[in-house]
Amino acid sequence: MQKSQSLFWFPIRHLSRLAPLLLVLLTACNAHLSWEKAAEAGPAALSQEKPPGQEKPVAPQACPVCPVCPPAPVCPAVTAPVVELPPRLEAATWADLPDWQKDNVAASWGAFQESCRGLSRRAGGAAWARVCELARAVDGQEGEAVRRFYETYFTPYAVVEGDGRSEGMITGYYEPLILGSRTKDARNATPVLGVPADMLSIELGDVYPELKHRRLRGRLEGNKVLPYWSRTEIEARRTGQWPGKILLWVQDPVEFFFLQIQGSGRVQLPDGSRVRLGYADQNGHPYQSIGRLLVERGELKLEEASMQGIQAWARAHPDQLQALLNQNPSYVFFRELPNTEGGPIGALGVPLTPERSIAVDPRYIPLGAPVWLATTRPNSSEPLNRLMLAQDTGGAIKGGVRADVFWGFGKEAGELAGRMKQKGRMWVLLPPEAAPR
Numbered sequence: 001m002q003k004s005q006s007l008f009w010f011p012i013r014h015l016s017r018l019a020p021l022l023l024v025l026l027t028a029c030n031a032h033l034s035w036e037k038a039a040e041a042g043p044a045a046l047s048q049e050k051p052p053g054q055e056k057p058v059a060p061q062a063c064p065v066c067p068v069c070p071p072a073p074v075c076p077a078v079t080a081p082v083v084e085l086p087p088r089l090e091a092a093t094w095a096d097l098p099d100w101q102k103d104n105v106a107a108s109w110g111a112f113q114e115s116c117r118g119l120s121r122r123a124g125g126a127a128w129a130r131v132c133e134l135a136r137a138v139d140g141q142e143g144e145a146v147r148r149f150y151e152t153y154f155t156p157y158a159v160v161e162g163d164g165r166s167e168g169m170i171t172g173y174y175e176p177l178i179l180g181s182r183t184k185d186a187r188n189a190t191p192v193l194g195v196p197a198d199m200l201s202i203e204l205g206d207v208y209p210e211l212k213h214r215r216l217r218g219r220l221e222g223n224k225v226l227p228y229w230s231r232t233e234i235e236a237r238r239t240g241q242w243p244g245k246i247l248l249w250v251q252d253p254v255e256f257f258f259l260q261i262q263g264s265g266r267v268q269l270p271d272g273s274r275v276r277l278g279y280a281d282q283n284g285h286p287y288q289s290i291g292r293l294l295v296e297r298g299e300l301k302l303e304e305a306s307m308q309g310i311q312a313w314a315r316a317h318p319d320q321l322q323a324l325l326n327q328n329p330s331y332v333f334f335r336e337l338p339n340t341e342g343g344p345i346g347a348l349g350v351p352l353t354p355e356r357s358i359a360v361d362p363r364y365i366p367l368g369a370p371v372w373l374a375t376t377r378p379n380s381s382e383p384l385n386r387l388m389l390a391q392d393t394g395g396a397i398k399g400g401v402r403a404d405v406f407w408g409f410g411k412e413a414g415e416l417a418g419r420m421k422q423k424g425r426m427w428v429l430l431p432p433e434a435a436p437r
Contacts, residue, residue, distance in 0.1 A: 085162030087364045087400025089428060089436045092158045094151055097427055098374045099385035105147050108370070109140035111353035111389040115368040118348035118391070127434040128368065154429040156372065157436065159364065159400045168401025170375040172420030173262050173359070173394070174413035175344050177274070180250035180267040188249035190256050192267070195281045195333045196244035199228050217284025228283045230329035235322070247336055248275060254314045257325055258307055260332040263394070264344035266409070277334040278345055285329035287395045293327050307418030330395065343406065346392030354408030359392035364400040365428055367391065373403060375424030378416045401426050
């Protein structure tokens with residue numbers, strides 16, 4: 001569903017009085033808000049819009065009575081929108097976790113240690129200090145020792161949506177490799193843009209603590225702040241006076257589009273060397289799924305709307321490609337990272353571990369926490385029940401029972417990630433100090 005893209009503005013001198021306006025904007029629509037995140041969405045994530053809030057009758061209050069007035073008419077029923085309840089965590093037992101005794105939990109130990117490193121640098125990390133210290137004495141190569149550690153110092157909590165659903169959507173993402181160059185030429189004509197110097201970023205959590213992890217992006221025009229440029233507008237401006245650095249030029253605009261969706265990747269230069277790119281920022285417009293749009297238009301069947309299916313459509317319709325890409329107004333800006341070994345850096349600030357790191361909605365799943373994921377392998381009914389670590393976030397990863405599995409680097413990982421759109425359940429493992437109040 002295409003959301004309204006109407007613009008708003010306010011005089012820059014009134015920034016100190018922004019709080020009431022922000023509350024109204026958030027209540028009305030979230031068209032120009034985006035998650036602070038490392039990646040925008042999983043490649044197979046056809047965005048799932050929630051249905052409009054249903055209305056239900058509210059019991060009428062008694063009409064006023066007075067001894068001299070004529071009989072009062074019957075009061076009409078008053079309707080009010082149902083308030084959606086947020087996801088919740090419900091205490092569970094280890095027996096509730098499917099295949100808990102079968103998983104090689106030792107394979108997650110390195111990722112858990114990375115979580116401890118990331119948590120030690122974050123606000124709220126003190127709640128994890130004790131278990132992270134106790135973990136130093138565990139032989140991480142011994143699966144049963146790792147399992148006993150979790151069973152001794154953690155409690156599993158089932159993640160349940162506000163409407164009572166315990167099942168949600170599980171997608172996948174990966175780190176792609178694409179071809180490019182340091183300079184523009186006939187083959188390499190798609191720019192990789194750095195963060196523009198004229199983009200403002202307003203942290204909404206500084207105004208309302210409950211809006212932590214949300215930002216408002218904008219730009220100045222005279223004494224007004226307007227939403228930052230959409231993808232269409234950026235594409236029109238990028239070859240002119242672009243107010244930022246152009247990091248690289250790449251060959252394939254479709255592959256670059258999916259690199260933006262993944263949020264990180266590598267570019268191979270003509271001499272064979274590789275440049276690592278990481279998410280730097282985003283223009284503040286909401287992510288819109290072009291796969292879902294192609295399905296709605298009848299261009300693809302639902303089962304064909306994977307990353308591979310969308311790429312095949314793009315190859316067959318080059319003249320329609322840019323118009324399709326512009327239907328997603330969101331645009332990701334990158335930064336160049338050291339070309340080190342290991343996975344890309346996630347939102348927790350630590351390298352992601354293939355098949356053991358997931359992206360979550362940090363409003364409901366604490367970053368750094370172990371999560372038991374019960375789902376199936378991509379485009380399959382084969383169970384995939386294993387211990388994961390919540391180490392990343394994503395613009396399309398919204399809700400409690402919602403996760404994006406990081407599959408790793410390269411073509412094979414891309415095949416798995418591009419086809420993953422499974423149902424699944426989640427349990428978050430928390431020490432007593434971090435337990436829900």
